[in-house]
Amino acid sequence: QSALTQPASVSGSPGQSITISCTGTSSDVGGYNYVSWYQQHPGKAPKLMIYNVNNRPSGVSNRFSGSKSGNTASLTISGLQAEDEADYYCSSYTSSGVYVFGSGTEVPVL
Amino acid sequence: QVQLVESGGGVVQPGRSLRLSCAASGFTFSNFGMHWVRQAPGKGLEWVAVISNGGTIKYYADSVKGRFTISRDNSKNTLYLQMNSLRVEDTAMYYCAKEHGDYEGFDYWGQGTLVTVSS
Numbered sequence: 001q002s003a004l005t006q007p008a009s010v011s012g013s014p015g016q017s018i019t020i021s022c023t024g025t026s027s028d029v030g031g032y033n034y035v036s037w038y039q040q041h042p043g044k045a046p047k048l049m050i051y052n053v054n055n056r057p058s059g060v061s062n063r064f065s066g067s068k069s070g071n072t073a074s075l076t077i078s079g080l081q082a083e084d085e086a087d088y089y090c091s092s093y094t095s096s097g098v099y100v101f102g103s104g105t106e107v108p109v110l
Numbered sequence: 111q112v113q114l115v116e117s118g119g120g121v122v123q124p125g126r127s128l129r130l131s132c133a134a135s136g137f138t139f140s141n142f143g144m145h146w147v148r149q150a151p152g153k154g155l156e157w158v159a160v161i162s163n164g165g166t167i168k169y170y171a172d173s174v175k176g177r178f179t180i181s182r183d184n185s186k187n188t189l190y191l192q193m194n195s196l197r198v199e200d201t202a203m204y205y206c207a208k209e210h211g212d213y214e215g216f217d218y219w220g221q222g223t224l225v226t227v228s229s
Contacts, residue, residue: 001171001172001173003154032213034213034214034215036210036214036215036216038155038216040155045205045219045220045221045222046147046155046205046216046219047219048210048215048216048217051210051214051215051217052214052215057210057217087154089154089155091155091157091215091216093213096169097169098157098160098169098170098171099145099157099160100157101147101154101155101156101157102154103154104154104155
């Protein structure tokens, strides 16, 4: 149950697009379309942003999109805004029946 | 509206036990799997355990297997986490979370309850 690998930090300026990667194995990210992404502001509970690789829950901005290629999933934030400054985590269902989170990515908006 | 409210956290000595509760409202509790997720101070999220909607299927992270037990009472709309043989490294904010759908991530989270294991 090793954590999925995410970059520690990905920065961008307002209006830019950024992409956060999430690398696992064929037993988790690569084996299932059950990758989800969470946004967490300091001191707050996480918020679901993407589920099943590329689906947005109701109420989540369409500036957030997800994709997957092989064992790596990605979250793209388009038109970066100050309110997007937060930590982002990916998660995946695994072949063992358990779940695993990514190591987390800090997104500062410069 | 969906609400998840955790309780039961506190300061406990290593080796002791604690039971967390999560009171759910605003949705049909018995229709959804439920999870516990924790976050150590200044660290990332760590998945802890899942229980199926009917309570018959349970899975645990290796780090808590054999020490923690997840359970639910659908008549009371409440999720539990019994934590035994607590270790310093179990110190964390513990969140309960509702499944969006089978395997589909966690769409609602509680505000968390803090567990501190310290002598």
